[in-house]
Amino acid sequence: MxxxxxxxxxxxxxxxxxxxxxxxxxxxxxxxxxxxxxxxxxxxxxxxxxxxxxxxxxxxxxxxxxxxxxxxxxxxxxxxxxxxxxxxxxxxxxxxxxxxxxxxxxxxxxxxxxxRDTLGWQKLLGRSPSRQADVPELLRRVTWFSPGEGVYGSTRRLTFPDGKRVVLWRRVIEDPTRTEEQAGTYTLKGRSITLTFPGRKPLKGQMSTRGVLEFEELGAFQDSPSECEA
The missing domain is CATH 1.25.40.10 (Tetratricopeptide repeat domain)
Incomplete structure (x- = not known):
């Protein structure tokens, strides 16, 4: 437009x-x-x-x-x-x-x-994390970010390109700082999500009714990155 x-x-x-x-x-x-x-x-x-x-x-x-x-x-x-x-x-x-x-x-x-890839926009379109039937669509259409780590902001990001694949992006805070991506697969049952990456044990998580992804090892992910933090 x-x-x-x-x-x-x-x-x-x-x-x-x-x-x-x-x-x-x-x-x-x-x-x-x-x-x-x-x-x-x-x-x-x-x-x-x-x-x-x-x-x-x-x-x-x-x-x-x-x-x-x-x-x-x-x-x-x-x-x-x-x-x-x-x-x-x-x-x-x-x-x-x-x-x-x-x-x-x-x-x-x-x-x-x-x-477009926020939970807020999806809500404007009529989708809601409180409805379990909307979870698969929200999972794919939203980009998910971890909480910020000081000046580095969000250091992890999850995307679900389709009904099978997941991509984990992360910033490795070392000297020098670098970024890396790892592709894997996922399964979804109700609100429960299982991520599988090569060489790692499966990671269990779920989407809450508030629209937060929560994983035992990766932590929480929301639809907006942490930015401009001191």
């Missing part, structure tokens, strides 16, 4: 949300859109945030904050602008709560690609 065309539609094609907003909020949002068009994303973010503060019920402003944070995240500007996956999801959720039509737009918006 082309970001330019999408945001133009957001500004011009939603009279119920934008035209009912106070004039200062509309003006700030429009100014932010122009900055966004010019590729000045930090400046655009500032204006969109100001618009959301001027009118907290302006769904368009919250949506534009989420989308711009998505762009900044893609550019690697995570820490300077707090472009965390959970932050993007929070602003998107606020926008959708104010105007449910935003979800249809979000599904087509490339700016929001950085959150």
């Amino acid at each position: 082309h970001r330019l065309l999408l945001l133009l539609a957001l500004v011009l094609a939603t009279p119920s949300a934008a035209q009912s907003a106070p004039a200062p909020a509309r003006a700030l949002n429009t100014e932010g859109f122009r900055l966004y068009q010019a590729g000045k994303y930090p400046e655009a973010l500032e204006k969109f945030e100001a618009a959301a503060q001027a009118d907290p019920k302006l769904a368009l402003a919250h949506y534009n904050v989420a989308a711009t944070l998505g762009v900044l995240r893609k550019q690697g500007q995570i820490c300077p602008y707090s472009a965390h996956r959970q932050t993007i999801l929070e602003r998107l959720n606020t926008s959708i709560q104010l105007d449910p039509r935003r979800l249809a737009r979000a599904k087509q918006d490339a700016d929001l690609d950085p959150i």
